[in-house]
Amino acid sequence: MKPKVAFVCVGNSCRSQMAEGFARYYGSDLIDVYSAGTEIADKVNPLAIEVMKEKGIDISHQFPKTIFDIPKEVDYLITMGCGVECPYIPCRHKEDWGLSDPAGKPIEEFRKIRDEIEKKVLHLLERVKKEYYYGEAK
Numbered sequence: 001m002k003p004k005v006a007f008v009c010v011g012n013s014c015r016s017q018m019a020e021g022f023a024r025y026y027g028s029d030l031i032d033v034y035s036a037g038t039e040i041a042d043k044v045n046p047l048a049i050e051v052m053k054e055k056g057i058d059i060s061h062q063f064p065k066t067i068f069d070i071p072k073e074v075d076y077l078i079t080m081g082c083g084v085e086c087p088y089i090p091c092r093h094k095e096d097w098g099l100s101d102p103a104g105k106p107i108e109e110f111r112k113i114r115d116e117i118e119k120k121v122l123h124l125l126e127r128v129k130k131e132y133y134y135g136e137a138k
Contacts (some may be wrong), residue, residue, distance in 0.1 A: 018114050074089060
């Protein structure tokens with residue numbers, strides 16, 4: 001059984017959607033990935049879709065979801081830095097990535113946040129490999 005990773009934000013329209021896209025692209029063989037929001041938006045931000053396409057990742061089929069649409073228990077709960085306080089979601093590990101919200105800003109800001117998210121997702125996947133697949137410290 002693969003570990004479950006949830007990326008949670010307020011609107012589930014930008015950062016958490018990009019994180020979900022990267023995690024699926026790079027780690028679908030390692031993890032089950034989800035994203036959600038506490039007050040979901042109507043749609044995924046078009047600029048988030050555009051900057052992910054620049055990386056060859058299509059998130060246009062993704063849609064905003066609430067925290068009630070994801071598993072009730074996950075292994076990793078990652079908040080994006082929006083100060084969101086989730087209802088209690090049992091998890092083995094919780095962390096906040098402290099990312100600023102690019103919504104309403106120029107595309108350059110989306111690219112900057114996208115690149116930060118990609119690095120953080122790749123680092124997370126390395127940790128998951130060590131903790132779940134190589135039996136190192138949990």
